[in-house]
Amino acid sequence: MANATGKAGLLRKGNKSALTAAIVNTIISIIKGAAFFITGNVAMFAETMHSLGDAANQFFVYLGSALSKKMPTDRYPNGFGRLVNLVLLGAVIIVGIMSYEAIKEGYHHILHPVETSGTGTIINLIVLALAVGLESFVLFKAMKEVIHEVGAEAKGLKVIPVSFTKLGKAKPATKLVFMEDLVATIGGVIAIIGILLSYFLGWHAAEGVASIVIGVLMFYVVGKVFLDNAKGALSEADDEMEVAIAKHIFAHPEVKDIRALYAMKEGEEYHIEMKLEIDTSISLAEAIAIKQKIEAVVHAMKGVSDVIVEFEEDDGIASWSKDGPLNLELAKPQH
Known part of the structure; x- marks a missing residue:
């Protein structure tokens, strides 16, 4: 019982932004997955992969940030501080796989474009608009977490520019949540634009292009997070x-x-x-x-x-x- 209580106490020390983002992205990925199953829209597939990868990623980040607070032991006298960096290095592999799938499906759709019905278009747009709203909510919470961690002061819309300037000093887990949800929000908007171009202008390949762009943005997160946490794992000097x-x-x-x-x-x-x-x-x-x-x-x-x-x-x-x-x-x- 005491051991279970200790583990529960350790989990409470995990990064709250990562946990919130993991829960929200799990819900979003289920909704997007259902929409893709109904409509078969490739841009929606890319967004489903994106949200699913983010959810898994952020859940592991939450666990890693919690376990990194564990006190040093006789076997590990230097403590577990770098564990969060190692978890994040592993987590980017998930995002990398999802990025590849999004780009691959987008390329296939460009070669063989498929038209989405009017009903399917409406479903996709409603789901994506809802997802962008939820991602924006999580992103804003991550922005406020950045402000809190670096000891800066900002309120209202001022939180947005200040969080970008102070992001480099935030904790690794918070930076990952910030970047993933920023890309997720932008990706949702890109997917909406691709669907609108396909439906109103008849450029059906636009959905495939949107999927590739989303995949490339995800790869950017992979590279950035990998480099940041490789430095952390090697104990970079400040x-x-x-x-x-x-x-x-x-x-x-x-x-x-x-x-x-x-x-x-x-x-x-x-x-x-x-x-x-x-x-x-x-x-x-x-x-x-x-x-x-x-x-x-x-x-x-x-x-x-x-x-x-x-x-x-x-x-x-x-x-x-x-x-x-x-x-x-x-x-x-x-x-």
């Missing part, structure tokens, strides 16, 4: 955070230089390591007090999970300034 931390460090005049400073992102959290050169004339008690102050300030920064501070004697050679690391060649000892 230059901006390092500069921000350096400014806090240099607020203490006893710290003469920064020998090394790493702000490494592991999953949704940051691991901070630093080696500081300190004035040798201060006492051990003063050095410990400075160390504790620096640790407290850095720990309070958003997303920081652990901080390691080491002191060394000042060698008189500048390695860092308040604006960032100096030229490494200049920082090397001269012989």
Whole structure:
């Protein structure tokens, strides 16, 4: 019972945007699938594949983001922070398969276009309009989640432009939900345009073209998410955070230089390591007090999970300034 309670508590820590998106996209994929079964419209098939892939993807992302919060164990002393990156790397495979299917069916439809009946067209347009509305709702929630995660402030329609500018600093799971639902919303509009061109202008291949465009957009998400999470899995350093931390460090005049400073992102959290050169004339008690102050300030920064501070004697050679690391060649000892 205790173990089950622990798992339930862990799941509650999962990315809420991913869970909401997974539920909504499951509903949308069922509706779109029913519409495709009735009408046989290829653009609707592409949209069904898109929503189905997004739903599966986002559900796995939710589980991965929850499991990444698990505390370190004796077997895994470094914790599970990077698990969310690994799950996302696996999840893009699903989207890639769905992208291929959408492009393949679109190409087949261009070669052998099939006209959709008037009733089928109406059904498709109603379903797609409903889907675009739901996707827009989830996308806006993801936008607000981005604003919340980065600590920015925006209300109403201002959330839209601010979320785009701050997206790079959002958690991996939130970024994936944002991008997938952005593409899903755009894809729904493209599918509607393709169906309208087919019905009113008689260009029946337009539905196939729409399917290919949707598939290409999905492949863009695959590439973007893969690159972002490959960096996370390898613990990419965050230059901006390092500069921000350096400014806090240099607020203490006893710290003469920064020998090394790493702000490494592991999953949704940051691991901070630093080696500081300190004035040798201060006492051990003063050095410990400075160390504790620096640790407290850095720990309070958003997303920081652990901080390691080491002191060394000042060698008189500048390695860092308040604006960032100096030229490494200049920082090397001269012989």
